[in-house]
Amino acid sequence: MCGIIGIVGHEGVAERLLDGLKRLEYRGYDSAGIATVHNNAIERRRASGKLGNLANALETEPLFGAIGIAHTRWATHGGPTTNNAHPHATDKVAVVHNGIIENFKPLREALIARGRAFTSETDTEVVAHLISEKVEAGADPVEAVRDVLPQxxxxxxxxxxxxxxxDLLIGARLGSPLVVGVGEGETYIGSDALALASLTQRVIYLEEGDWVVCSREEVQVFDQANQPVERAIIQSGVDGELISKGNHRHYMIKEIYEQPIVVAQTLRSYLQRIDETLTLPIPDFDLSAIRRVTIVACGTSFYAGMIARYWFEQFARVPVDLDVASEFRYRAPVIEPGGLALFISQSGETADTLAALRHAREEGQKIAVVVNVPTSSMAREADLLLPTHAGPEIGVASTKAFTCQLAVLAALAANLARAKGRLTPEDEHAVVKHLAEAPAALNAALAYEDTIKGVAADIAMARDVLYLGRGTDYPLALEGALKLKEISYIHAEGYAAGEMKHGPIALIDENVPVIVIAPSGPLFEKTVSNMQEVQARGGKVVLISDYDGIREAGTGCLATITMPKVHPLIAPLVYSVPVQLLAYHVAVTKGTDVDQPRNLAKSVTVE
Known part of the structure; x- marks a missing residue:
């Protein structure tokens, strides 16, 4: 969440800082601001709400100067007001900040006791005052930052x-990502490489605890012990054009339609089509020795992990524990040394998941990470890195990252089964064959968008919606409900279909649509029985199934959505499409902000 960009250069920076903030809008924010140094003064423009408000402020009162910092804020301490917007500044120092300063209250009280005056409710302002105190007392800026960071x-x-x-910018990171961009006679700081994509692709990824001193011509990195260190300059590979919406109305629908391509790209790394075998990055540990897997994730990634649990236990017969990352450490889990801890994250920077990863490492676990950003903190701390190759995902509600996660997790489960001797060569060839069919099946599912758009008009009228599914369709029901909540603001819940009669059936009436995810197969009849229980009580059912399932059970439904008939292994990938499209078109019908839903952030870097 939040976004940072800074430039130290030779010419005006305000317009480029604003452009960098636009590239960071996907992270989620509710205010924004820019500060520059010009005519021996720090000048700021800040605004609550969308970046258009900041752009209007800059048009009315332009900012000048060849050095500046900018920020999009997602409110934590204090409301999303102009006074609480970053940058925060004193007469001598300006600061932008992602994360949370947990001890800001005692620091603030001590600063007030020393006569410092605060103008915001934020935790960040204490940083500006602490550094400013040092500078006013005669410290060099580098010395001032060095002395304040440990506090x-x-x-x-x-x-x-x-x-x-x-001529000087200083950056620091602890628990939140920060990158440095190297240009020709300019240096940049950003919260991720995407923010700097239009400026440079030569970036330095700061390590945990690093801080950096940047001039126009030089970058000097120090570690947490204040020792100078070398950090490699690498090519980010981030193409600024990838964040264009193209001909699509929203990033979300563009990313839904990218799924056949990015899933194919992802599977290319994990399947050998020539001999129909699985492949995997070679871990530095023996997969066959893994006796238990612990899966940890948040949000949509957690639901991908729920689906993976079915695969790991079914294929490899390895027991799986599954935890929401924010709860993992606090329940004091009993973890046997030598197990595999699997962390799933789009950004690789999610604070709860990263903290859980480090806890699992301390408990003697081997660490595997499924991530969309191979340069992220989680990726760098993994024993087994499993990239998803989804490309930048801008829409806050995850779509293509989710299906790519599923593709990777299916391949990993089959690899573990093979290592355990539970996958014959014939079974392995069958798994490869079915996974290789997923991109075409995803493409076929997209062909039903018009039907789904028609269904969305009915769902948009509801205040409450239930999603039902069995087996791997149960996590998909949870994911469908989450998508609808995230972007349409309709209350929705996902349930295991068999659990409906243990409480949720009390909610059933003609005003509560029930979305039933039920591909034909071994669990179809039981799911249909639960669906009929809904219909018997006047509930309106939207059935998502294949042609055989619709033919057998579609009578009496409010609507049916026909999917291609696929093997159960890839059904979760394919049936992701209709639940994503349904949520999207309901949100469009209601006129909500699809790509930047209220109160949400793309990368949650606070606990």
Whole structure:
């Protein structure tokens, strides 16, 4: 969440800072601001709401200067007001910050006791005052930052500029990501490489605890012990064109339609089509020795993990524990040394998941990470890195990252089964064959968008919606409900179909649509029985199934959505499409902000 960009250069930076913030809108925010140094003064423009408000402020009162920092804020301490928007500044220092300074209250109280005056409710402002105190007492900016950083507790990524040093930017990271961009006679700081895509692809990924001193021509990195260290300059590979919506109305629908391509790209890394065998990045541990898998994730990634649990236990016969990342450490889990802890994240920076990863490492677990950003913190700390190759995902509600996660997890489950001797060569060839069919099946599912758009008009009228499914369709029901909640703001819940009669059936009436996910197969008849229980009580059912399932059970439904007939292994990938499209078109019908739904952030870097 939140976004940072900073530039130290030779010409005006305000317009480019605003462009960088636009590239960071996908992270989620509710206010924004820019600060520059010009004519021996720090000047700021800030605004609550969307970036258009900040752009209007800049048009009315332009900012000048060849150095500046900018920020999109997702409110934590204090409401989303202009006064609470970043950058926060004193006369000598301006700061932008992602994360949370957990000990800001005692720091603030001590600063007030020393006569410092605060103008915001934020935790960030204490950083500006602490550094400013040092500078006012005669410290060099580098010394001031070095002395202040150890006082801060919590998670932070910081970019700092100084009134009296218009040639200097300082950045720091602890628990929140920060990258440095290297240009020709310019240097940049950003919360991710995407923010810098239009400026440079030569980036330095700061390690945990690093802080960096940037001038126009030089970058000097220090570790947490304040020792100078070398960090490699690498090509980010992030193409600024990839964040274009193209001819689509929203990023979300563009990313839904990218799924056949990106799933194919992802599977290419895990399948050998020539001899129909599985492949995997070679871990530094023996997969066959794994006796238990612990899966940890948040949100949509958690539901991908729920589906993976079925696959791991079915194929490899390895027991699986599954935890929401924010709860994992706090329930004091009993973890046997030598197990595999599997972490799933789109960004690779989710604070709860990253903290859980480090806890699992301390407990003697081997670490596998399924992630869409191979340069992220989680990726760098993994023993087994499993990239998803989905490309940048801009829409806050995850779509293509989810289906790519499923593709990777299916391949990993089959690899573990093979290592355990539970997958014959014939079975392996069958798995490869079915996974290789997924991109075409996803493409076929997209052909039903018009039907789904028609169904959305009825769902948009509802206040409450239930989703039902069995087996791997149960997590998909949870994911469908989450998507609808996220972007249409309709209350929705997902349930295991057999659990409906243990409570939720009390909610059934003609005003509560029930979305039933039921591909034909071994669980179809039982799911249909639950569906009929809904219909018997006047409930309106939308059945998502294949031609055989619709023919057998579609009578009496409010609507039916026909999917291609697929093997159960890839059904979760294919049936993701209709639940995504349904949520999308309901949101469009209601006129909500599809790509940037209220109160949500793409990458949650606070606990």
């Amino acid at each position: 801060l507790r919590g998670a932070f990524a910081l970019a700092i500029l100084f009134r009296d040093r218009p």
